[in-house]
Amino acid sequence: MGRYVARRLLQMIPVFLGTTFLIYVMVYSLPGDPISALYGDKAADKVFVASKRKELGLDDPLVVQYFNYLKNIVLHWDFGKAFNGQPVWNEMKRVFPISLKLxxxxxxxxxxxxxxxxxxxxxxxxxxxxxxxxxxxxxxxxxxxxxxxxxxxxxxxxxxxxxxxxxxxxxxxxxxxxxxxxxxxxxxxxxxxxxxxxxxxxxxxxxxxxxxxxxxxxxxxxxxxxxxxxxxxxxxxxxxxxxxxxxxxxxxxxxxxxxxxxxxxxxxxxLKEGPTVIGIVTVLVLIFLACSLIVDLLYAVLDPRIRYA
Amino acid sequence: MTIETSDPVLVQPGVPLLEVEDLHVEFHTRDGVAKAVNGVSYKVHPGETLAVLGESGSGKSVTAQAVMGILDMPPARIPRGAIKFQGRDLLKMSNEERRKLRGQRMAMIFQDSLSALNPVYSVGFQLGEMFRVHRGMSRKDAKAKAVELMDLVKIPAARTRVNDYPHQFSGGMRQRIMIAMALALEPDLIIADEPTTALDVTVQAQVMGLLAELQREFHMGLILITHDLGVVADVADNIVVMYAGRIVERAPVHAIYRQPGHPYTKGLLASIPRLDLKGQDLYAIKGLPPNLMRIPSGCAFNPRCPYARDVCTTELPAAVPLGTGRESACHFAQAVLEGEVAADVH
The missing domain is CATH 1.10.3720.10 (MetI-like)
Structure with a gap:
């Protein structure tokens, strides 16, 4: 049983990396520039857009961005900042309990x-x-x-x-x-x-x-x-x-x-708010993985033929 | 229709343990009514082993399930007949009365122990359940009883294996557990429905021997349902042969081997592989068992019978007494018994 759980937990790592990377790529490839989009119909201030992109690290290569993003999550539990300057984690702390209750x-x-x-x-x-x-x-x-x-x-x-x-x-x-x-x-x-x-x-x-x-x-x-x-x-x-x-x-x-x-x-x-989308979806992926692990463990509890397989 | 057994030890005076009288069972399906059992009568005395022999679809299992009260009704229906257990008609009892008899006074052993045992509970739980439900024992006491039972049926290391699950046992050991479960509350009647069919030949004899030994020890009535004449010879006292929901022949077991009194029994005996006839083609009864929705008129066996005459297609043969408690439902029973009729060559 212990080995089964350990194996399942290890299997979660590649699944987690794969799904988050896919989400990252998808959000990255959304058409249009998110900073310019904040201006709506008005013309964007080129200098401000450039500096903001640099600040948010949007000009780095995709893989570097993804790696930094993961590093921040794993090391500091930091999901980055939304465009309004608030940490994404604060937003998630507010909305996840509500949805969990629902x-x-x-x-x-x-x-x-x-x-x-x-x-x-x-x-x-x-x-x-x-x-x-x-x-x-x-x-x-x-x-x-x-x-x-x-x-x-x-x-x-x-x-x-x-x-x-x-x-x-x-x-x-x-x-x-x-x-x-x-x-x-x-x-x-x-x-x-x-x-x-x-x-x-x-x-x-x-x-x-x-x-x-x-x-x-x-x-x-x-x-x-x-x-x-x-x-x-x-x-x-x-x-x-x-x-x-x-x-x-x-x-x-x-x-x-x-x-x-x-x-x-x-x-x-x-609003093409990459950090918020990716943060929320990442946590949802984690919840999905946790649920499927619990389901698999319940199989073993319910049916001994799976337990000893 | 009393069966007088040739073995005087087994003759039981007084009320038989089980009397099935003119039992009819039919299944109502979308395609029509299948008449699975058409007027079966037999008796089982305490300590007697009655073998019920027949092909699949002959009604042998359905009769047994009607006795146990585990037929799904609907689709099954019992339009006529009586099943008297220790003198009381089971068919007139309430469901609750019958439930209390099951397990306590009568028990059943099924063919395929892997599917007949619940895969998700340990064998100890399933054995102990008998004591917890019927005797109100605690979990702990019930488990101790389960270990005792597993010892009784000679399962090695019962104390540790009691917590194992059905799939962790071999087929033979699992069938021993089925036997233990049936014996748990020391019932008066055990119905074994093809108890050794799913087992290896080497294990078959062991399991059959164990069942026969315990039956003698507890002096139970045993109905042994089988299609295998070889299994029957060693353990049964009497035999009834069923075809298309009717009993075609009944006899003490050894008499039937010496001298079958019905063409169907004769065919069954001829189709047993024999070492001394090695190399020759094995005899097979030609044709297929009848469709139970369209049972042939007259004698149901007539389309497959090598002795069939015109009368066989029109008249249902009555049971002809053949002496020493024997009966055969054949128009030419006496002649078949004495080997006087010639089979048509087909």
């Missing part, structure tokens, strides 16, 4: 409702409950998130007045419930489908028949023998969702005015 609400919703619906429809395959779940999940999957978000925002917050329609900078847990549900809705639908398939498949397994023949109560057959074996595809999906829900919540964060990662990243890309 993603937590969404994931919690996804797990509780998604698993419950999936197990229900898997056990009642072909029956009424299964059909209803199928219709609900298809509806959620086919309605665009901005439609779903607006409808729920209007209904819940404005018509019924149950919560605040927008979140704002404070990002209280209570205010994040509605956006979290909207953000998690799609994930609920997918998790329910995956869970159902997994349950249906394992329900036919020989060891379930054995468990029944042992005289175990139906409840125990399902919770102990069926669920544990059905969990690997579910864990895989949930694990990759955490990263997606943190970085990919641009629309949801926009609708509900949540100043989180997605929103900030979108703004930074529009």
């Amino acid at each position: 993603a937590t609400v969404a994931i919690g919703f996804e797990i509780v409702v998604g698993v419950a619906l999936g197990v229900l429809s898997g056990l009642r395959r072909g029956k009424f409950a299964d059909r209803i779940v199928l219709v609900i999940t298809l509806l959620i999957i086919s309605i665009p998130i901005f439609v779903l978000g607006r409808v729920i925002q209007w209904t819940v917050a404005i018509k019924w007045d149950l919560t605040k329609p927008t979140v704002g900078g404070e990002a209280h847990w209570a205010d994040l419930m509605m956006p979290g549900f909207v953000l998690g809705a799609l994930a609920v639908a997918f998790l329910a489908r995956v869970t159902r398939t997994s349950i249906v498949e394992n329900l036919r397994a020989d060891y379930i028949r054995t468990a029944t023949a042992k005289g175990l109560p139906r409840r125990r057959v399902i919770t102990v023998h069926l669920l544990r074996n059905s969990m690997i595809p579910m864990v895989t999906l949930i694990g990759t969702d955490l990263g997606t829900l943190m970085g990919g919540a641009i629309v949801t964060e926009g609708i509900f005015n949540v100043p989180g990662v997605g929103y900030t990243l979108f703004q930074a890309i529009r």
Whole structure:
């Protein structure tokens, strides 16, 4: 087990270097000069642009820039400065906790409702409950998130007045419930489908028949023998969702005015603010890698055949 | 339909352990109704080993699963019949009553132990589960019991291996664990569904021997489901041969080897490889088992039977008594037994 973890941690290094370098190259090759862009429609002051480019190190060769950038992160945990002079890390410290809270609400919703619906429809395959779940999940999957978000925002917050329609900078847990549900809705639908398939498949397994023949109560057959074996595809999906829900919540964060990662990243890309984009994406990559490591470790916990492989 | 065994030691007076009476099982599928079991009756006494023989699809496993109550219903349905266990009809019991019998009073051993054991729990957990659920034991006591059971089925180093997972055992050892699990609560009836089919030939004899030994020791009734006549000879007392969901022949085990009373049994015996006939072509029963949605009229075996006459296609043969507790469901049973009918040359 220890060696497995060590090997996985070492594998993360080349993945981390590769992804950050790609992001760096992509941001570097965005058309237009970011400093000149700050002038908008007005003509840029050539002397100021040149000095600012020098100050920010934009004239160095790409590889040198990338190397310096990495060096600063590794040695000083310094993600560079945004164009407004503030360290990028300060901005990230502000937005990441907000998105993490939002993603937590969404994931919690996804797990509780998604698993419950999936197990229900898997056990009642072909029956009424299964059909209803199928219709609900298809509806959620086919309605665009901005439609779903607006409808729920209007209904819940404005018509019924149950919560605040927008979140704002404070990002209280209570205010994040509605956006979290909207953000998690799609994930609920997918998790329910995956869970159902997994349950249906394992329900036919020989060891379930054995468990029944042992005289175990139906409840125990399902919770102990069926669920544990059905969990690997579910864990895989949930694990990759955490990263997606943190970085990919641009629309949801926009609708509900949540100043989180997605929103900030979108703004930074529009303004060609390289350091902010790269910093945020780098941290997102780290979160993705950490999640996939946890998922892989959970595989080993869930299935001994992987543990000893 | 009582089977009088030729071996006087095995004759059990009083109520049989298990009486299957005129059992019918059908599967309702999208393509139609498959009639898997069509009026099967047999009895098992305490301490008796009954071998149920037949090809795949003959209904031998389905009958056993109906006895255990582990058929998925639907699609399966039991339109007729009774399954009396120690005098009480299982089919009239509630699900909860039947669940409590499973594991405690009757247990089942499956063919493929790798898929029949749960891959994600240690064998100790799966053995101990019997004691925790049915006897309310603590985890610790249950594990101690699991070690005892593994010793009983002669698994070396049981104390350390109790924490291992099914995939870490060899096929033979895994099947011993299946046997241990079935024996855990000392049931009165064990149903072994092809218990040695998935094993190497060398291991088959060991596992079969162990099962027979423990069956004698605990004086249990044993239903041994198999398609392998070789396995049956040493351990079974009586035998029923099934074809297309019906019993075609029943007899004490040695009588059937000496003198089969049904053309199908005769064919099965002829298709066992024999050392003294080395080099000759192996006999095979021609044709395929019938489609259970369209079982042939008359005797279901008639399209494959070398002795078939016109009457075989129209009339369902009744069981003909052949003495010493033997029966054969063939229009020409007596003649087949005495070897008097000539097979048509095909």
